[in-house]
Structure formats: structure tokens, C-alpha cells
Amino acid sequence: MKLVELIKEHWLTVVDIYREGIETRNATFRTEVPDWKTWNSLCHKYSRFVAINEAKEIVGWCALAPVSKRIEYRGIAEVSVYIRLSATGKNIGSLLMENLISSSEENNIWSLYSSMFPENIGSVKLH
Numbered sequence: 001m002k003l004v005e006l007i008k009e010h011w012l013t014v015v016d017i018y019r020e021g022i023e024t025r026n027a028t029f030r031t032e033v034p035d036w037k038t039w040n041s042l043c044h045k046y047s048r049f050v051a052i053n054e055a056k057e058i059v060g061w062c063a064l065a066p067v068s069k070r071i072e073y074r075g076i077a078e079v080s081v082y083i084r085l086s087a088t089g090k091n092i093g094s095l096l097m098e099n100l101i102s103s104s105e106e107n108n109i110w111s112l113y114s115s116m117f118p119e120n121i122g123s124v125k126l127h
Contacts (some may be wrong), residue, residue: 001092003099006061008049009072011036014050014082021082044077047103050090051083053069059087062096065103067113067115081126093126 006014018126021027023102043063051060064077079100104112116123 002052003049004072006050010050014061017082017084020085042048046107059084060092062100077110079114
């Protein structure tokens with residue numbers, strides 16, 4: 001498994017994985033995947049990664065988003081981790097999360113925030 005920075009060229013595959021999460025109805029309150037421009041504007045420009053398997057397929061992604069525009073909250077970020085449903089249970093979430101945590105610390109994030117549905121057992125275990 002290889003982790004690389006999430007860039008615009010990955011977006012079409014990231015959208016598919018994001019949509020899978022939305023369709024489970026236990027990964028997010030969102031009902032639609034935003035377009036690249038919107039998503040890119042809502043997330044930090046750092047701490048965005050995709051997981052690429054041995055077959056060179058993107059099987060997961062993660063990113064951080066600010067929780068507030070207020071300066072007092074500049075070191076707090078919301079975590080997003082999404083794994084392709086067919087790739088769950090293979091430690092991909094843990095790899096992404098470990099990388100995300102390291103990257104967040106390098107970028108002066110002192111607290112990570114996440115909310116999740118209790119039915120999303122994988123997310124609960126990961127966090």
C-alpha cells in the first residue's frame with residue numbers, strides 16, 4: 001500500500017469512494033458529493049492523502065478541514081477518512097489515519113475532531 005498526496009487528478013476516484021460512503025447513510029450527513037472546487041475550498045491544502053494498492057487503484061482517502069474560521073480554532077481540524085467498501089478490513093484506514101495525524105502535527109494542528117454514526121463500526125474502531 002502506498003500513500004500519496006491527494007491531488008485534483010485523483011478526484012474522480014475519490015468521488016466514487018465518497019459517494020459509496022454517502023450511500024451507506026452512516027458515514028456523513030451529506031447527501032451529495034461536492035465538486036472539486038467546493039471540496040478543495042473547504043479542506044486544508046495539507047494533510048490530504050490517497051491510499052493506492054498494489055494494482056495501482058485508489059482504495060481510500062483522507063483529509064482535514066478547519067472547524068471554524070475564528071483564529072482561536074486554527075489548530076483544530078475535522079477528520080475525514082473514507083475507504084472503498086470492497087477494501088474495508090485491510091488496515092487502510094489505520095494507515096491513512098496514522099499519516100494524517102503525523103501530517104497534522106507538522107502543520108500545527110493540535111486537536112483533531114471527528115463525529116461519527118455509532119452504526120459505522122469501522123469508523124468507531126478506527127477512531
